[in-house]
Amino acid sequence: MPQLSLHSPLGPLTLSEEDGKIISLDWGWGRDQTETPLLCQARDWLDQWFDNPSALGAFPFPLEPYGTPYQKKVWAVLQTIPTGSTTTYGELAQKAGGSPQSVGQAVGHNPIPILIPCHRVLARNGLGGYSGDGGVDDKVWLLELEGVALPQRA
Missing domain, CATH: 1.10.10.10 (Winged helix-like DNA-binding domain superfamily/Winged helix DNA-binding domain)
Known part of the structure; x- marks a missing residue:
């Protein structure tokens, strides 16, 4: 499962992707770092969001959280x-x-x-x-x- 970490004002965060969708965002730095197009776009979006959240609106990329x-x-x-x-x-x-x-x-x-x-x-x-x-x-x-x-x- 590809993961990509980023520095944020809340500390390190790690995005995880599966089948072209974001499945998790975790606190901490991930062990593996893979720069897929989706993970890079999501990381860049989060960087911009932390600078000015009202300028971006809702997260524009596909999400697929595991749950009931x-x-x-x-x-x-x-x-x-x-x-x-x-x-x-x-x-x-x-x-x-x-x-x-x-x-x-x-x-x-x-x-x-x-x-x-x-x-x-x-x-x-x-x-x-x-x-x-x-x-x-x-x-x-x-x-x-x-x-x-x-x-x-x-």
């Missing part, structure tokens, strides 16, 4: 949340079906964070969690990069 049919349904709805916007687990559950808890589990298992923007989902009474290496701090950083005004944290 329900998880894939939740992840598809996540991809409709515009840059600079947020939703709650409850609102996401209304659109995807299921409960806020089941949506939260699907969001937490998202294998392509940032590109499938799980950081845009908030708890009803706060930020909620985030599965990136930096946890909620990464979530806050990504939301602020997109221009989302957040309440001060204690």
Whole structure:
């Protein structure tokens, strides 16, 4: 499986491709580095996104995350949340079906964070969690990069 890593403001990230589709984005530097056309385009897109996320819109390349049919349904709805916007687990559950808890589990298992923007989902009474290496701090950083005004944290 081809992988390509990049430096980002959140630390090293690694994209993985299978059959011409992005299947994961992981924190850390990958062992193998293969410059396929898709991985190079995705890396370049991410570099530009970190510079100005509102200028690019949604990720334009094919994604194929591994997951259950329900998880894939939740992840598809996540991809409709515009840059600079947020939703709650409850609102996401209304659109995807299921409960806020089941949506939260699907969001937490998202294998392509940032590109499938799980950081845009908030708890009803706060930020909620985030599965990136930096946890909620990464979530806050990504939301602020997109221009989302957040309440001060204690």
